[in-house]
Amino acid sequence: MSEALQVFHFKGNLNADRVHEIEESFAGALADNQNFIVAEMSEVDFISSPVLGELMGCKRRLTERGGNLYLVGLNTENRNKLRLMGAEKIFEFLPTIRSAVLKYRWENEDKGDEITVTIPPALNFVPEMRSLFSGVALQKGYSKRDAFRIETIIDELCNNAVEHGARTPPQPVQVVCRIFRFHLEFSIINRNAATGGDGVAEIQKRISGGAPFDLNERRGRGIELVKMLCAEFSVSSENDKTIVKVIKKKEV
Amino acid sequence: MGNQINISFKDVDGKPNAKVVEFIGDLDATNVESVLEKIVSLMDNGVVNIVADFEKLRYVNSTGLGILLHFSKLAKEKGGCFKIANVNEHVYEIIEIIGANTLLDIYEGLDEAVLSL
Amino acid sequence: MVDFPGDIDYIPLVRKFFANLINAHDFSRRFAFRTEIIIDELCNNTIKFGKPRIGESIKLSCDIQNDQIVLDIFSPRSMGVDIIKLKKAVEEKSGQKVAYESELERGIHIIKILCDDIQVFDKDDICIRVIKKREQGEEFVSLS
Numbered sequence: 172m173s174e175a176l177q178v179f180h181f182k183g184n185l186n187a188d189r190v191h192e193i194e195e196s197f198a199g200a201l202a203d204n205q206n207f208i209v210a211e212m213s214e215v216d217f218i219s220s221p222v223l224g225e226l227m228g229c230k231r232r233l234t235e236r237g238g239n240l241y242l243v244g245l246n247t248e249n250r251n252k253l254r255l256m257g258a259e260k261i262f263e264f265l266p267t268i269r270s271a272v273l274k275y276r277w278e279n280e281d282k283g284d285e286i287t288v289t290i291p292p293a294l295n296f297v298p299e300m301r302s303l304f305s306g307v308a309l310q311k312g313y314s315k316r317d318a319f320r321i322e323t324i325i326d327e328l329c330n331n332a333v334e335h336g337a338r339t340p341p342q343p344v345q346v347v348c349r350i351f352r353f354h355l356e357f358s359i360i361n362r363n364a365a366t367g368g369d370g371v372a373e374i375q376k377r378i379s380g381g382a383p384f385d386l387n388e389r390r391g392r393g394i395e396l397v398k399m400l401c402a403e404f405s406v407s408s409e410n411d412k413t414i415v416k417v418i419k420k421k422e423v
Numbered sequence: 424m425g426n427q428i429n430i431s432f433k434d435v436d437g438k439p440n441a442k443v444v445e446f447i448g449d450l451d452a453t454n455v456e457s458v459l460e461k462i463v464s465l466m467d468n469g470v471v472n473i474v475a476d477f478e479k480l481r482y483v484n485s486t487g488l489g490i491l492l493h494f495s496k497l498a499k500e501k502g503g504c505f506k507i508a509n510v511n512e513h514v515y516e517i518i519e520i521i522g523a524n525t526l527l528d529i530y531e532g533l534d535e536a537v538l539s540l
Numbered sequence: 541m542v543d544f545p546g547d548i549d550y551i552p553l554v555r556k557f558f559a560n561l562i563n564a565h566d567f568s569r570r571f572a573f574r575t576e577i578i579i580d581e582l583c584n585n586t587i588k589f590g591k592p593r594i595g596e597s598i599k600l601s602c603d604i605q606n607d608q609i610v611l612d613i614f615s616p617r618s619m620g621v622d623i624i625k626l627k628k629a630v631e632e633k634s635g636q637k638v639a640y641e642s643e644l645e646r647g648i649h650i651i652k653i654l655c656d657d658i659q660v661f662d663k664d665d666i667c668i669r670v671i672k673k674r675e676q677g678e679e680f681v682s683l684s
Contacts, residue, residue, distance in 0.1 A: 287543040303557045319513040392485035
């Protein structure tokens with residue numbers, strides 16, 4: 172749990188006569204400079220309109236201070252009722268305290284998520300790999316355009332990793348993605364490269380613009396495309412690994 | 424087996440050496456060879472004027488772009504043409520980024536592309 | 541193998557990833573869908589009942605063979621999965637009438653109906669292994 176989050180567990184029927192109690196709890200938190208509050212409601216049977224009004228008021232006060240109020244664990248009946256009252260436009264209904272913590276960390280602490288996918292060095296695994304990462308980007312609030320560009324970046328780099336390898340037996344290709352609120356970092360790690368030091372130098376030359384770009388040349392096209400789609404692009408070799416790193420910033 | 428792409432062919436009225444080719448799916452490294460075979464075979468059989476309908480083409484990568492450039496070049500060598508229509512905004516952006524829009528004959532609508540044959 | 545945060549929001553993406561790969565390797569649409577359900581139950585159980593800490597991740601691997609797939613889901617011991625309860629749910633015979641006490645048992649039961657073998661390994665990490673064999677006479681139909 173994050174220390175920045177204050178959790179209140181509510182139980183039973185939240186009738187109009189409980190507004191004052193709820194108001195005092197929230198006021199106490201605000202006085203302690205707790206600007207992020209989790210209202211845990213899995214044991215709440217009923218929420219009255221006055222209580223909902225108080226929750227909305229609290230949310231507004233917290234938002235004005237750069238904070239937030241997360242409603243967590245509402246049962247189906249309460250969720251539907253709040254939806255009918257238009258509360259979904261103001262609150263996001265989260266399933267658990269943990270999901271509220273994850274959301275808080277994502278929005279306020281710039282704590283990214285890391286996803287690693289390891290595939291055999293075969294082209295027929297690449298389409299699903301790129302769909303997975305573009306899906307992750309969409310889920311995390313990136314635009315469709317960004318998601319498509321991410322798909323292109325992954326596709327080009329994984330195809331390169333698969334096509335230009337010659338090791339026996341073939342080694343897996345690994346993609347490590349760290350996704351943050353405003354940018355993504357990809358590392359494509361490949362132990363197959365027959366390229367070695369010279370091959371890495373050639374790619375570095377293309378990245379830096381030292382080699383002329385010919386649209387008809389297959390390898391050059393992919394590198395050129397990735398270069399244009401990302402903010403940073405580098406390649407290095409470490410022991411027997413070729414590591415390609417890319418940073419893609421979120422379109423604002 | 425890789426990513427599936429479907430290709431379908433439609434005749435063009437009054438032009439026996441022309442066809443509209445509809446691409447459905449994603450064009451990438453896993454399926455370029457099969458697409459290459461089908462289109463080259465079409466051209467070898469005398470259909471040298473092709474309009475590629477990209478309305479249902481969701482995605483293309485640099486390998487896919489490569490074969491499109493190849494089709495364009497091959498069609499011209501045979502005295503024909505390779506035109507592209509109905510490109511979605513994401514695919515068009517990739518074509519534009521790589522500079523292939525100056526080398527490919529791209530039309531907004533299918534009718535426009537067919538009329539230009 | 542996919543290594544992803546212990547957050548249920550990732551599960552749909554991960555299960556589709558594996559289902560589509562399986563379908564692309566000439567297993568039928570039915571087989572791919574059933575595998576998707578197995579993966580969904582495995583991941584949900586691991587996250588819901590393991591209570592992963594923030595930053596802990598789940599590893600899911602899928603070995604696609606000619607006549608079967610082998611799924612392994614790994615979770616760190618620190619996640620606090622109740623091994624005894626898990627092993628009991630896995631070892632209980634499917635044919636017995638079981639008054640399911642928990643969602644865990646229901647989830648394991650669904651997996652047992654859909655797969656050919658399920659085992660729990662308890663070493664450095666906790667691993668649930670599920671094997672699903674290709675059904676005889678299955679025809680390939682693409683999911684796409």
